[in-house]
């Protein structure tokens with residue numbers, strides 16, 4: 001009985017940890033490359049969920065076809081959402097951050113700009129679509145399994161496995177490819193990167209593409225698991241993912257995953273043991289204590305030798 | 308091939324170079340001498356087109372290379388398209404990457420696979436220490452090894468013209484000599500070199516020509532052997 005409850009909570013923790021981890025990646029990579037805390041990133045997650053909503057609704061409604069079974073619609077939605085949302089992330093970089101960088105603005109201004117971009121995305125959504133919630137269409141028919149008293153769905157499994165696959169993929173990109181190496185190089189010594197014949201802006205755009213597409217992936221998966229969308233859905237989850245990134249050691253890809261899962265575990269297990277109204281209070285108190293003991297996070301180092 | 312004409316540059320509102328002119332011909336080794344703060348690094352960063360905050364802003368004058376105007380070119384293309392590289396003052400090794408990754412990164416803009424392979428071999432034969440340490444992190448190298456890596460990186464970027472900013476800084480006299488021998492050998496296999504050097508005696512021994520900068524102006528120029536016997540130079544730099 002105890003073991004079953006534990007495993008049940010473990011699965012839930014892994015699922016929530018996955019959402020946090022996928023979003024935390026974007027915070028951590030952009031910080032590694034630009035030393036910028038991109039506070040618009042949580043809202044990129046929201047944009048991802050909405051983009052997916054529109055694509056899926058169109059493909060299941062107006063443009064439905066017998067050749068497009070729901071599973072295929074889901075696959076197309078995931079890919080198209082990642083591409084389109086990356087475009088939004090890159091556009092924000094171009095329009096808002098790059099001009100400031102060119103002018104040598106201090107980092108405080110860039111962070112404030114990021115906060116404002118997030119608010120613009122939230123309120124732009126509100127203005128365009130209204131405050132009403134949207135129901136995310138079901139593309140994967142949810143199947144529930146029960147193994148030894150532990151309940152889980154195919155969606156939960158998909159979320160967790162996808163996140164593990166993303167971890168392996170990103171570690172490989174950052175370790176093995178020249179663009180990934182350039183990302184690590186920038187985080188260590190920005191001045192020397194152009195001296196290698198590398199256009200710094202290309203590396204920055206690449207970083208935003210990676211981060212935004214992973215937030216978009218989190219958006220689709222989140223909406224599939226919890227199919228209600230509203231314009232502010234990225235705010236709280238985004239803040240928590242940012243905390244997860246710091247917890248893992250900001251600038252470190254492994255840190256985003258470790259921090260995301262750690263936050264998931266603490267939240268779920270605190271909720272299992274204490275009344276739900278106390279959940280966030282206790283969870284964040286634990287994190288506060290953790291960070292006061294190790295302020296650089298799990299994998300962090302004190303210098304900017306990140307990613 | 309490289310021509311700098313009446314170059315004025317500034318950092319913020321402060322002018323650092325007050326109209327310098329110099330030229331470097333293909334195959335030469337040219338030394339750039341001068342006291343601390345004279346503007347030697349600024350000259351090299353201007354040629355490389357490094358952007359602020361590290362690099363200065365050109366306000367007047369011209370920089371051209373093989374007939375092309377370098378002024379509108381971004382730094383990464385000065386390397387990738389025009390083939391001029393810089394080994395910066397203080398080396399700027401990527402300490403979080405391995406020796407091999409540092410070298411590989413320098414090939415970012417290249418796609419001549421076979422030549423790249425030959426260049427790795429050349430770097431590892433010039434600097435066997437780097438071959439021994441290829442999987443070690445850059446920040447674990449000694450100062451001398453870091454300098455080798457910085458030069459190796461410039462070499463791997465496939466450039467025909469390398470600017471070096473105080474490459475012998477922090478090296479033992481023996482390593483300094485070794486370094487200049489390597490530079491000579493790189494030069495003999497077809498790479499043009501311009502080197503900023505505190506050790507004027509050593510530089511003049513290896514260079515064909517030299518310029519002397521003082522407070523943002525060129526005050527002397529000429530053949531290395533003439534400058535080596537110039538009484539002013541002897542007094543100021545050769546002790």
Ligand SMILES: Nc1ncnc2c1ncn2[C@@H]1O[C@H](COP(=O)(O)OP(=O)(O)O)[C@@H](O)[C@H]1O
Pocket residue numbers: 318319323341342343344345346347348349350360361362
């Ligand atoms: N990034 C910078 N910002 C402002 N001033 C600078 C900068 N770099 C160099 N300077 C100034 O420009 C002048 C020339 O410096 P530099 O080219 O580094 O001299 P050198 O390399 O000959 O020692 C000095 O007065 C120095 O203080």
Ligand SMILES: [Mg+2]
Pocket residue numbers: 347348349396472
């Ligand atoms: Mg200098």
